[in-house]
Amino acid sequence: MQIAIVLFDRFTALDAVGPYETLGRLPDAETVFVAERTGPVRTETGALAITADKTLAEVPGPDIVVVPGGPGQFAQMENETLLDWLRTTDATSTWTTSVCTGSLLLAAAGLLDGRRATSHWLVLDFLKQYGAEPTGDRVVTDGKYVTAAGVSSGIDMGLTLVGRIAGDEHAQAVQLLTEYDPQPPYDAGSPQKAPAHLVEEFRTNSRFILV
Amino acid sequence: MQIAIVLFDRFTALDAVGPYETLGRLPDAETVFVAERTGPVRTETGALAITADKTLAEVPGPDIVVVPGGPGQFAQMENETLLDWLRTTDATSTWTTSVCTGSLLLAAAGLLDGRRATSHWLVLDFLKQYGAEPTGDRVVTDGKYVTAAGVSSGIDMGLTLVGRIAGDEHAQAVQLLTEYDPQPPYDAGSPQKAPAHLVEEFRTNSRFILV
Numbered sequence: 001m002q003i004a005i006v007l008f009d010r011f012t013a014l015d016a017v018g019p020y021e022t023l024g025r026l027p028d029a030e031t032v033f034v035a036e037r038t039g040p041v042r043t044e045t046g047a048l049a050i051t052a053d054k055t056l057a058e059v060p061g062p063d064i065v066v067v068p069g070g071p072g073q074f075a076q077m078e079n080e081t082l083l084d085w086l087r088t089t090d091a092t093s094t095w096t097t098s099v100c101t102g103s104l105l106l107a108a109a110g111l112l113d114g115r116r117a118t119s120h121w122l123v124l125d126f127l128k129q130y131g132a133e134p135t136g137d138r139v140v141t142d143g144k145y146v147t148a149a150g151v152s153s154g155i156d157m158g159l160t161l162v163g164r165i166a167g168d169e170h171a172q173a174v175q176l177l178t179e180y181d182p183q184p185p186y187d188a189g190s191p192q193k194a195p196a197h198l199v200e201e202f203r204t205n206s207r208f209i210l211v
Numbered sequence: 212m213q214i215a216i217v218l219f220d221r222f223t224a225l226d227a228v229g230p231y232e233t234l235g236r237l238p239d240a241e242t243v244f245v246a247e248r249t250g251p252v253r254t255e256t257g258a259l260a261i262t263a264d265k266t267l268a269e270v271p272g273p274d275i276v277v278v279p280g281g282p283g284q285f286a287q288m289e290n291e292t293l294l295d296w297l298r299t300t301d302a303t304s305t306w307t308t309s310v311c312t313g314s315l316l317l318a319a320a321g322l323l324d325g326r327r328a329t330s331h332w333l334v335l336d337f338l339k340q341y342g343a344e345p346t347g348d349r350v351v352t353d354g355k356y357v358t359a360a361g362v363s364s365g366i367d368m369g370l371t372l373v374g375r376i377a378g379d380e381h382a383q384a385v386q387l388l389t390e391y392d393p394q395p396p397y398d399a400g401s402p403q404k405a406p407a408h409l410v411e412e413f414r415t416n417s418r419f420i421l422v
Binding site: 012013014017018020021024030031032033040045047048049050051053100120121138139149150151152153155156159160163168169171172173175176177178179180181182183184185186188189190191193194195198199201202 | 223224225228229231232235241242243244251256258259260261262264311331332349350360361362363364366367370371374379380382383384386387388389390391392393394395396397399400401402404405406409410412413
């Protein structure tokens, strides 16, 4: 079971690492980080680089495609090399997935037309502009397309998909091993729960935060 | 505010990336990944490498030290270069922290003597052997030492510390931006909650899983 996780300049690390740490524990998983070019690919802060071990062209037929998001996603929206790879791999993938603004890349590739999908809460409207039907859910499955909300939601998406593929017990074992028993010290993780003025500030400044 | 996140061969990615994605969003944060040598450092699966941008020697005085865990931790327990660096940086750090089995490295360096601390649920007894007082809590603060339980708990630890350093509102903003509104599809993230036979299997095979 080959899992390809896409990297691009200024991606968000947890978007990619949540699915890596869950899907990557599927039986017989072979995870590979891919990008246009091999070598280190930096996150939006510049402080973290994950190595792309293969080029997109070297991984033409993964079973699972994972597309993270991050501020760098906007610069990829007309990158035909990446969009073509998403379309080509989607033709044979078992599951095509995204975390955060990664769903906008799937949508830009035309893969989410008319499908229910989710994304970071700040960009749900963009998803609609690209032909998808945004929902506010944390993990959305429509056919073989599994999209997750912002950043940390890739952990929930990964566990959900592990359960679908390998059964509940294997998913529970992954949850236990990664000790995923969340106890956030605040309850501000969604626009419905966070203080309204914080939500408003992010909405006002979203073009600085996300691009 | 300089944050040094330690890397070593066969670390667990999410242990490091949870704190990176939370603490790294502190105001004026400068996060740096450090290791004995610069260059890519691979996780226990071999599929993911994060770049160490500085050697330990090049980062002698971080404000916050973060030590992740992972199966590679055991091989570091007598690595005097690393243990010396932990002792030296601890002498001037504001916060010394760990995720998962990273607390065993802090304990091996003598930094947790008589202190309450936590670790991955499978190794809490080891923590006692090294002089700490293990608790089953997810995030434990004793003085300037903040230790977190297994793998994913570094997100909770990071948010907790962001709140302590920069105030509740900043921590809530980080939680909202990373959309940390966990909705795990199962409730099996701790040995108290997971099916008993899974807990037993992990305990029986822990030396294969963790080393």
